[in-house]
Amino acid sequence: MDFSLTTLGTASAKPVDNRFSSAHVFNIRGRLFLVDCGEGTQIQLNRFRISMLKIDNIMISHMHGDHVFGIFGLLSSMGLYGRTAPIYIYAPRDFASLLKFYLAHFHQGSQFEINHIVLKGNEPVQIFDSKSVEVYSFPLNHGIETYGFLFKEKMPMLNIHKYKIETYGLTLAEIGALKRGENVNRKDGTVLTAEEFTYLPYTPRTAAYCSDTAPFEKLADWIRGVDLLYHEATYLIEEKDVSWQRYHSTANDAAKLAAEADVKRLVLGHFSSRYKDLQLFLKEARNVFPNCELSQDGMVFDVPMKL
Amino acid sequence: MDFSLTTLGTASAKPVDNRFSSAHVFNIRGRLFLVDCGEGTQIQLNRFRISMLKIDNIMISHMHGDHVFGIFGLLSSMGLYGRTAPIYIYAPRDFASLLKFYLAHFHQGSQFEINHIVLKGNEPVQIFDSKSVEVYSFPLNHGIETYGFLFKEKMPMLNIHKYKIETYGLTLAEIGALKRGENVNRKDGTVLTAEEFTYLPYTPRTAAYCSDTAPFEKLADWIRGVDLLYHEATYLIEEKDVSWQRYHSTANDAAKLAAEADVKRLVLGHFSSRYKDLQLFLKEARNVFPNCELSQDGMVFDVPMKL
Numbered sequence: 001m002d003f004s005l006t007t008l009g010t011a012s013a014k015p016v017d018n019r020f021s022s023a024h025v026f027n028i029r030g031r032l033f034l035v036d037c038g039e040g041t042q043i044q045l046n047r048f049r050i051s052m053l054k055i056d057n058i059m060i061s062h063m064h065g066d067h068v069f070g071i072f073g074l075l076s077s078m079g080l081y082g083r084t085a086p087i088y089i090y091a092p093r094d095f096a097s098l099l100k101f102y103l104a105h106f107h108q109g110s111q112f113e114i115n116h117i118v119l120k121g122n123e124p125v126q127i128f129d130s131k132s133v134e135v136y137s138f139p140l141n142h143g144i145e146t147y148g149f150l151f152k153e154k155m156p157m158l159n160i161h162k163y164k165i166e167t168y169g170l171t172l173a174e175i176g177a178l179k180r181g182e183n184v185n186r187k188d189g190t191v192l193t194a195e196e197f198t199y200l201p202y203t204p205r206t207a208a209y210c211s212d213t214a215p216f217e218k219l220a221d222w223i224r225g226v227d228l229l230y231h232e233a234t235y236l237i238e239e240k241d242v243s244w245q246r247y248h249s250t251a252n253d254a255a256k257l258a259a260e261a262d263v264k265r266l267v268l269g270h271f272s273s274r275y276k277d278l279q280l281f282l283k284e285a286r287n288v289f290p291n292c293e294l295s296q297d298g299m300v301f302d303v304p305m306k307l
Numbered sequence: 308m309d310f311s312l313t314t315l316g317t318a319s320a321k322p323v324d325n326r327f328s329s330a331h332v333f334n335i336r337g338r339l340f341l342v343d344c345g346e347g348t349q350i351q352l353n354r355f356r357i358s359m360l361k362i363d364n365i366m367i368s369h370m371h372g373d374h375v376f377g378i379f380g381l382l383s384s385m386g387l388y389g390r391t392a393p394i395y396i397y398a399p400r401d402f403a404s405l406l407k408f409y410l411a412h413f414h415q416g417s418q419f420e421i422n423h424i425v426l427k428g429n430e431p432v433q434i435f436d437s438k439s440v441e442v443y444s445f446p447l448n449h450g451i452e453t454y455g456f457l458f459k460e461k462m463p464m465l466n467i468h469k470y471k472i473e474t475y476g477l478t479l480a481e482i483g484a485l486k487r488g489e490n491v492n493r494k495d496g497t498v499l500t501a502e503e504f505t506y507l508p509y510t511p512r513t514a515a516y517c518s519d520t521a522p523f524e525k526l527a528d529w530i531r532g533v534d535l536l537y538h539e540a541t542y543l544i545e546e547k548d549v550s551w552q553r554y555h556s557t558a559n560d561a562a563k564l565a566a567e568a569d570v571k572r573l574v575l576g577h578f579s580s581r582y583k584d585l586q587l588f589l590k591e592a593r594n595v596f597p598n599c600e601l602s603q604d605g606m607v608f609d610v611p612m613k614l
Contacts, residue, residue: 013384015349015350016353039377039380040347043346065380065383066380069376070346072372072376072379073372073373073376076320077321077322080320097411097412098408099406101405105404105405106372145450185476274389294436
């Protein structure tokens, strides 16, 4: 059961050699969520062999060009490939004018519906819910309306210890009750407790996406304990003033957040084109939070099933 | 003195591995004309080491996404790189709504002016004129309003044969007149003819760009004799019906045009993603017009100075 992040683009504002603008695919149990859609997203999807037709949900964190200019080509190509399934785009209110422009000029001949779900709220809000996955959006601190995203595998049903079924001659009704976490009171006075008869088949996994944002206090609570945190690191600490003025984070900011929020693993991206040596980001972050990695276009960060 | 075409993107509607959407740079004596601007144009400019800040003139042949979606990122990045020089975009009337949308949402902070020159006309029209270069647009046959472009090096001034200057003791006034192609009548009755005293330092070079279009009769006259013809070849002849229905050309169509128009050299591009083996295009075209080449992303087609 997949739970991974693929980084399609790791540049900030301007694309540079080998680094495209922001675009990320979260594969949550086989369901693909495209998060941000910078110019060339469809090219990167092709390159890394991810079918655009498997994407039904697209999240746009904010309306800066390097996070959204790829949507034109992606939607057009989906039409050319014969897509009929509707697509859901979770984006700030301002996305509406882009969509209106696109629909008026470039959607003729395409056979699928585009739904814009308007992001809002001053704290985490559930924006997607299925049997096995939920997704929340939460506001970031980037000067314009911007959102981060939290992906949560749902709590699975309890499993029955197989050897107990025969030993106790459990009925289907009793198994059902125990799996729902209820205790069973038998007529003979015995109590079969869910705690004794069942176990959690796996612990749900979580991942968060924070780009673009300057640090702010509440964020740590909203992403506390996630297994994987993708966080922007546009600048190094020596450019901290520029970074905060522009509502961005340094590698040090991202690492401090990861430590404070007690996350398991940190992935950095969205590096400014001014830096040639990205290892400096890794060094700076690992000083504060050792379990940190740099993203490169096409890298896959897998979160294994937690048994 | 440069005269070349660099192909940045050679795919048709959908980008595929190693082939971006349409974008081309004509370098005419050091002046760069970007012709079409598919998604990822700025990425290809970076990759092939062409400075986007050296581009002052952009031609958009028509308003299909694969020829124009790169304009958003390109204009944005020009702003981020601190461009102040105005830019001139030669495009059909409908480009105005794209530009309006772009200016309203993504041009804040940029310090340069964007001028839209509306393409029009049922025959070749001069759209650019400088000391050494002129550019014409002409209508193509693509279902929607679409234009091709003709680049012409201007006729240079005549040069005087150096050995004649001393032999005949030519005055500056006489040299000036001869260089303008005028004959000189001396007081002693001698006539110095421009024909005898001067020569053309080089023959002006020409190049034409035709994408996207189905064949039509007048086109051969409009591009007659060019040194370099870039022409679309979306399909092979076996798909001729589909090709014409969609207002495109086959490799055979392009080659027939090149032969009929007596061009010197043909470059094919805009290949449909359905074909894996592009050599088939070359074979088909060379049967009709041998001096033909296939474009690949990043290839440079140079037209040497004609002495």
